[in-house]
Amino acid sequence: MGSVTSSRLLVPVSESKTLRSTVEHAVRQAVEHADESDRPASVHFVYPCSQRLTFERESESESEEIRTARSLLERVTVWAEEDRGDDEEAVTFETAMVGTREYLFSPSDYADALVQYARKHDLDLVVFDPGFNPLGTTPLLPPLENEVRRAGVEIQEAPVQRERRTPLLVRRATLAQFLSLFAISYGFYLLLAGSFAAFELATGAISAGIVSVALWGISLTTPLKPAQAAVRFGRFVLYVPYLLWEIVKANVTVAYVVLHPDLPIDPEMVEFDAAVWSALPVTTLANSITLTPGTLTVDVSRRHFTVHTLTPDSRDDLLSGALERAVRFVFYGRAAARIRSPLERQQTEDEE
Amino acid sequence: MTPTEIAVVVLLVGGVFFAVVAAVGLVRLPDLYTRAHSTSKSETLGAVLALAAVTIAFDGGLSTIKTALLLLFMFITNPTAAHAIVRAASEQGIEPWTTDTEEDQS
Numbered sequence: 001m002g003s004v005t006s007s008r009l010l011v012p013v014s015e016s017k018t019l020r021s022t023v024e025h026a027v028r029q030a031v032e033h034a035d036e037s038d039r040p041a042s043v044h045f046v047y048p049c050s051q052r053l054t055f056e057r058e059s060e061s062e063s064e065e066i067r068t069a070r071s072l073l074e075r076v077t078v079w080a081e082e083d084r085g086d087d088e089e090a091v092t093f094e095t096a097m098v099g100t101r102e103y104l105f106s107p108s109d110y111a112d113a114l115v116q117y118a119r120k121h122d123l124d125l126v127v128f129d130p131g132f133n134p135l136g137t138t139p140l141l142p143p144l145e146n147e148v149r150r151a152g153v154e155i156q157e158a159p160v161q162r163e164r165r166t167p168l169l170v171r172r173a174t175l176a177q178f179l180s181l182f183a184i185s186y187g188f189y190l191l192l193a194g195s196f197a198a199f200e201l202a203t204g205a206i207s208a209g210i211v212s213v214a215l216w217g218i219s220l221t222t223p224l225k226p227a228q229a230a231v232r233f234g235r236f237v238l239y240v241p242y243l244l245w246e247i248v249k250a251n252v253t254v255a256y257v258v259l260h261p262d263l264p265i266d267p268e269m270v271e272f273d274a275a276v277w278s279a280l281p282v283t284t285l286a287n288s289i290t291l292t293p294g295t296l297t298v299d300v301s302r303r304h305f306t307v308h309t310l311t312p313d314s315r316d317d318l319l320s321g322a323l324e325r326a327v328r329f330v331f332y333g334r335a336a337a338r339i340r341s342p343l344e345r346q347q348t349e350d351e352e
Numbered sequence: 353m354t355p356t357e358i359a360v361v362v363l364l365v366g367g368v369f370f371a372v373v374a375a376v377g378l379v380r381l382p383d384l385y386t387r388a389h390s391t392s393k394s395e396t397l398g399a400v401l402a403l404a405a406v407t408i409a410f411d412g413g414l415s416t417i418k419t420a421l422l423l424l425f426m427f428i429t430n431p432t433a434a435h436a437i438v439r440a441a442s443e444q445g446i447e448p449w450t451t452d453t454e455e456d457q458s
Contacts, residue, residue, distance in 0.1 A: 191417065191421075192418065192421075194414040247393070247396070247397060248397070250393050251370055251373075251393055251394055251397045254373070254377065254389060254390060254393050254394055255369075255370065255373040255394065258373055258376055258377040258380060258381070258390060258394075259373065259376065263380060263381075265381070265382075265386060266450070267383075267385060267386055267448055267449060267450055268448075268450060269448055286431075286435065287427075287428065287431040287432065287435075290392055290393075290431035290434055290435055291392070291393065291396065291427070291430075291431050294389060296385065296388055296389055296392060296434060296435070296438060297431075297435050297438075298385075298435070298438045298439055298442045299439050299442055299443075306442070308385045308386075308388075308389075308438065308448060310386060310389050
């Protein structure tokens, strides 16, 4: 199964816990293939719609399912671009919805829709997410895989861990992660020690060793990609002055409010879903929110933020999403910064 | 006074000012959540300005690097600590103070 490689992949997507790793697997495979063969690879992410779209519905307003599909495909694209890195030539991404003209019930309906799409776009491998299950309770995947294989299209199940009830804090880590953690701790130790005397070198090696053995599987959960890290660091350097300026503004506001005789505050809890996805960007955003004008992150679960705001002005600032956009710019690049602000997202939802 | 000394004094005065604001806020603001605003922000900037003054005063060398690192960690740990406190309060079910609460009481 692992030996099958292809430069044109079809990845059916639906909401699932293993989707993130599946995307990563598919993109990595495409990138490797593009490197080997020197030909551009292409990954198509396809959302099968179980409901048919009638003409009236299309013209009226988007159905619930289409909205879910759109936002899922949008998210998948950001993930894929993150995994691909900066080599935009090598791998291209397409997203699509299939089955918009019919109702999909059985595995063979899904298989037909997928195979049809694969033929039309000349795709030769379907990568399945083990958690792919648009039908809800009925297990769909094994019969679906059989049907697709029978239709003459290669299939592959992404080798990702199936979902667990509680995510593990400690994950499997590679030797490279161990070594990078060791190098970082050792370097930091020597920086603080400020000398390369034999004593410092020895104690540093011991400390760094203990740190990396203990925290091996926790602190660097994904392999360090030097190029990507460098790009992010560069963007982060751009982000720091902006953040500092916001902090200064925050403090002047808070100082004004605190020292004002009437104490003009109007605190309120605000909740919103941020458009950032993995642990580090979410942490950065949460901390940045806490540091900036009259806002304080109370709780975060996955992407759902609960924020305590001190004044109405700070609420407006928060929901206009400038900070969120800046954080997205740091981690995902300029394209992702254009995603709409929380306020606009909320408004669209209200209108519908 | 040399320009360096002026910079140090300005930064120190700023640091003290924001530290005082943090303390005043702690006393004046009505509940835990709003007080956390005052401590997480004003306190951070106060400490950071003071450390920046120290960085300049040391005038290069290893101590500067160490203070700069300390500064960086202030930015990471202060909001995290404020977040931890507020989150614990929220999980205990402590209701945030609003302007409505005040009207009810009076």
